[in-house]
Amino acid sequence: MDSEQRRERIAELAPEKLDEIESEDEGDDHPLPDLPNAEDGEVRMRVAPNPNGPWHIGHARMAAVIGTYKDRYDGEFICRFDDTDPETKRPDLDAYDAILDAIEYLGFEPDDVVKASDRVDVYYDHARELIEQGGAYTCSCPQGEFSDLKNSGEACPHREKDTETVAEEFEAMVDGEYESGEMVLRVRTDITHKNPALRDFVAFRMIDTPHPREEAAQYRCWPMLDFQSGVDDHLLGITHIIRGIDLQDSAKRQGFVYDYFGWEYPEVVHWGHVQVDAYDVSMSTSTIGELIAEGELDGWDDPRAPTVASLRRRGIRGEALVDAMVELGTSTSDVDLAISSVYANNRELIDDDTDRAFFVRDDEAFGGLVERQVVGGPDAGHPPLHPDFEDRGRRDIPVDPGVVVEGDDLPDHGDRVWLKGYGCVRHTRDAFEYVGDDITAVREEGVDVVHWAPADGPELRLRTMDGDVTGVAEPGYLDYEADDMLQFERIGFARVDRVDPDGESVAYFAHP
RNA sequence: GCUCUGGUGGUGUAGUCCGGCCAAUCAUAUCACCCUCUCACGGUGAUGACCAGGGUUCAAAUCCCUGCCGGAGCACCA
Known part of the structure; x- marks a missing residue:
């Protein structure tokens, strides 16, 4: 009896067992762990890159895993460019397309592509609502002073401003009436929370430098990741988030905003950092960018660069990289990707041809x-x-x-x-x-x-x-x-x- | 300092929730042999791990305690 016959036989004798048996079978060939509370057809995820440069190999893990989950659960994933920092991590106008190319190379296609810099007014509206509820206040404390107060669990004087004043000052922020560093909007959490990382965090700040995208160049008041990403995840219907452990506290911070709005936080999986053996070059967008600027590397696809573009130019198929990334799983500890496993996958794919x-x-x-x-x-x-x-x-x-x-x-x-x-x-x-x-x-x-x-x-x-x-x-x-x-x-x-x-x-x- | 969070062979992973079928799975790596007009592919075999110490138990990778080591956050970065 082969497996097909066996299946038919079970369907005849005990149809109610078939699903059970099949789901067990399926579990065996999935290298990735199940997503928590995930149902077929109802999973929606996002990859949320900052387009401040083309992708390095570490970024590919996000698309690889999210794309694989999408296929597995018959779900969707969107690509949302979290490009809300025109200054420190300034977007690179070429990187938007470079990133979409990288996703395509890996073998996936986002169901939707959005840019946070197109949605600034949406964030403003939610800030206004939050202020209305008393969930946020404008604060003009110098950064260091606030930090000291916060670390000792003390509120700053601005925390008790009345809603009207806060609303007025926030509108002044929106209108660009403050300089960079003069005024921020903070979310009111719990100033005595035992985890200092969660105490009143910044939701909006002023940035003098215009955004490189023409469509967004007029804004001076920009949301921080915790606010923007949190609001967007809800509005875009994200059910499952996967991201690095560096954002572990972020979920908890955003939890305060979700509570104010009465939203339910998506399921979230945090994973550790990936390193790839075989590279001398540090795997960070800014470092690679500097090496290119100094002429140490020829470009983003220099064979020595730990980038997706480099692997692509060397003829390594996206599928080989995806398989290796998926095999890493989603554990919270840091992992080292042995590049030899990518090579082994690729060899298998191309050798016969x-x-x-x-x-x-x-x-x-x-x-x-x-x-x-x-x-x-x-x-x-x-x-x-x-x-x-x-x-x-x-x-x-x-x-x-x-x-x-x-x-x-x-x-x-x-x-x-x-x-x-x-x-x-x-x-x-x-x-x-x-x-x-x-x-x-x-x-x-x-x-x-x-x-x-x-x-x-x-x-x-x-x-x-x-x-x-x-x-x-x-x-x-x-x-x-x-x-x-x-x-x-x-x-x-x-x-x-x-x-x-x-x-x-x-x-x-x-x-x- | 405060707060999270981890620790299975060189690498990654399965098993940990619900202790026994785990003298620990699979892949990759390395080595050897076979095959071969390639150092590729294929075949066979070998190497190699439960962080440490206690405790509970007939039985611990799995539960409990202590210790050790690591990673992350406490940014007007994402």
Whole structure:
């Protein structure tokens, strides 16, 4: 009885058990834990990036996990740009689209895209309502003074202002009548709350710098994350929130606002930070941005940058990254993502479809480039495009006007080496003398098999995380197009980036 | 300092709520062998973990206590 038959049989005998059994089965192949109180078709989540730069790998975790939950629960997710800080974490106008591209690359599509900077009036309205209820007050304490009072659990004098005054002063904030730092609107929580992080927090502050988006450039009074995000999560119908542990107290702060409005707080899961091994560069948008500005990195997709764009340019599929991220789960402890697991996923995805090719590196690390004439053999070698799929055909690599190999692969004088896909040659003083194509030389006599290229093959630059390597590729490289993947035999997988028959072509190294 | 919150092999994860089927799952990693005209793929095998100490119990990764170590918040950043 196969599983289908078994299913039918159960449906006949005990239809009420079928659901139960199936839900158990399902539980087994979900790498992510169940969401609390989640029902199919009624889950709505959001990814809420600040568009102050393109995404690094850590950001991809949010989209990966939320997108996976969306598929699993047949739910929805929206992308909400929390771009309410025109100054300290100033939005980058290019990042909005870059982030949406990254989400698409990961294989997901938001059901809706909103920008907080389009919704400032909505936040004002809710602030007015909050003030009306006595849930907020305007405060002109200097930051440090308030901090001291708060830490000792004491209210500041502004806390007892009457509602009318607060309302007036808030309108003055909205109208931009204060300078940056002069006035804020605080939410009245519990000034003696045992957790100092929850005591009267700022909901709105003044910012002199205009927002980079033209549509929002007129605002000077901006909401803080705790207010904006809290209000939006409710208004946008979010049922489940996933975010970093740094925002753990945020949920509690927002809880006060929700209580004033009589709203129910969404389910929330907090997870730890992700680090990715294999990178020297700190994974923060601002650090990467600085390195680019200083010229240390070529751009957001430099192979050394720990960004989504970089992985993409290296030919790593979004799916490989998503799977690795999902396997990390949602635990509250910090996790290290081993990049090797992303590579393993990607290899699995692309190996069968990826053609093989030769690339001979001209680098001291591999003994430099050595050129030799081949005498006495066929005109060309014909290795298969893929060893497991002979029917895809063979490559045609001429040995004229000579071949290049990596110095480390050059045998001693008088010794033999097997030019892969061509045959066995003996290294004489200044040439490779063809010996034959009897494979027993390799199988039984220990002759090494090496990759090679015609001396006049296309120049290729391979960009890797450890820097660039130039060298010579086999002529067939010129037949590929940008975005094609190749496996350089004995080197690893790479993405074709630029094909230039007359100058230098470029490929990006993906992984071994 | 105050307040949260965690600790399963190199990495991640399952198991922890409801103690026994856990001498601990799966993946990745590493090593070895096999396969091989690639250092890829595939096959076989091996390596490797319950933070520590007490307690409860016939039985503890799981419950309790203490300790140790880590992460986060206490911003007019998100």
